[in-house]
Amino acid sequence: MKKDNSELDDELLPEYDLKSLRVRKLGSGRKSFGSAIVRLEPDVAEMFPSADAVNEALRLLIQIAQRQPGKNPATIE
Template sequence: MNKEIDAEMNDELRPEYDLSQMEGGVRGKYIDCYRAGTNLVLLAPDVAQAFPTEDAVNEALRLLMQVARRQAANQPIEVG
C-alpha cells in the first residue's frame, strides 16, 4: 500500500485542526516541573465540588492519613 494512502487512512485528526497554523509552542516548557515531581490529578466532578481548592484537598487527605495511622496503631498484633 502507498505510504500517502496509508497515512490518510490512519489520520484521525479532525479537518478543522490545521497544524500549519499552530505557532508559538515551546518544546519542553514544563520539563523542570515534571522533573521536580509535580503531580497533577484530575478530580471527579463531585469530588472537585466538595474540595474546590488545592488546600481543601490537601487538608482532607492529611486528615485521612492521620485516621489511617491511628487505626493501624490500634490494631492488635495477630500471633499465628
C-alpha cells in the first residue's frame, strides 16, 4: 500500500541547497522587486540624467494637474 504524502511532490533533488541560490538581478542597480520599470523613449530619456530627475518632474506634473479644478491626474491624456 502506498503511503499518503500530503506534501507537494517536486522534482528538486535533495542535494540542491536552496539557501545558497541568489536572486538574479535584471538590471544594473536593481534594488527590490517592488519597483516599477518604465521604458522612456530616447528623446524623452535624453532630457533626464537619472531616475530621480524623472520622478521629480512627474511629481511636479502631478501637483500642477491636481490644481486644475475637476481634473483627475490619472485621466489626463
